[in-house]
Amino acid sequence: MKHDLPPGRRQPVRLFALLSFALLGVLVAGLMGLMPGDLIPRESGARTAMDFFQGALHPALQHNNWVPPNAPSLFEAIAAATQRTLLIAFAALGLALVFALPLAFLGAECTWKGNTSLWARWVPKFTRLGIALLRSVHEYLLALLFLAAIGLSPGAGVLALALPATGILAKVFGELLDEAQTRPFLALENLGATRATALLFGTLPRALPDIAAYTFYRLECALRGSFILGFFGFPTLGLGLRLAFEEGDYPTVWTYLYALIALMVIFELSSAAMRRRLRS
């Protein structure tokens, strides 16, 4: 007896697509001549690597090179650099947050759904274009541009981190808003609320825990970004690291790396606690 199954896919193609993508990656790596054996260093390289990792066991506790007699100690220098790293990251993300939320609403589908006006046609398109443009240039490229244009001011560093952060926050916030349930929004419209009010109190609250969690994640990224800005000469932790690295002063490099790791761990612990409170 012929037995017909109903139409439809047996299983989603996602897993298959993911696996073939991974296989393709390995193949391409092989074609480019990347072999596991290449990762074993030569003798001189091995020595440098040994020096570097031995630095991890003996991080510098004071300046290893010559400094002016009344210069701050290494720890004072690191504390001041940490403070500047934090300030630049927080300022950048605060600025990004202020602009990202309105942009997210303007670019989100849920804001304009069912609205047939010309505004509804073009505002989200242009907003999304703007958001894409903000994201398109990497923060370090922007840092170089602002360095040339404004010079080595904290504002240049903040702006370099803030612009791409605005773009990525606005994009993700918009997606989170569109994913939130629409039933409360519709119920509020049905009891006479304006669209803006219904979005603010029907849609946003549901997305808010995720928005907060993602903001924390981007703050972490901004902290790392702020650290790296030091490589371009901004007076954050990265500057000390770069200078020590250039002199082959690995113990001092490790002191800076440990400072970064401590900063990230403290941040992660406090943000995890904060997220837990936001979720409950």
Next chain:
Amino acid sequence: MSFPPACVLGKVGLKIDGRPILEAVSLQVGPMERVAILGPSGAGKTTLLRVLGASLAPDQGAVQILDKNPWQLKSHHLRELRSQIGFVPQDHALVPNLRVWQNVAAGRLGRAGGLRHLRRMTLPRAQELRALHGVLEQVGIGDLLFATTSTLSGGEQQRVAIARSLYQEPALLLADEPVASVDPTRAEQVMALLVRLADENRLPLVVSLHDVALAQRHTDRVIGLRGGRVLFNLPSKELSATKCEELYALPGQEETPR
């Protein structure tokens, strides 16, 4: 009676995606009348309620809600009209991670307010909290004022949705399948609550239901809806068993072909 009827529909027709959902539906809901809309699944009960709630515009026919034609009003007047209609949706449509009092306070978001809404929803005055608590007491869950909405049971969440509609201070109360997911005893309770609230606040009440006996016990009039058409529109006491069978008959079993 000297008051005008709360709702008047005249030969209302409505299609969704080309499929007729309502056809030539005419009915009236008097002031302070309690009406049940009966009918099998897919008969168009929810759609009819949404037309009565001024949230869905019909393709044909005349609609008069609280003495106004909603679809001839300017948008801010339509919002004003909607703010006078309490609608308790079947799925409650609450924001799960807001507090109970916030979901109830949302009932007044239809009023003019602008930025004041932000304060009312975040930093309510003591007097506002007392009013919110009072409404929750009316539906029997005053203790849950500060609870997170998602921690409530389905029945409690429904009461929050009812409280939100009451807090609106509406002139018309609509409830879509309020007893769809509760046991018979609780169904009786919920209906009694809705009727009591409608009486206390002198509101006309329209409820969509499956259970004929329940409707007969609690409402003045029953409207039978089948395939988007009104099959009967009778005082509850006059509803006969044959009419009920006809209403719920499976396709192909209809005794009176139309």
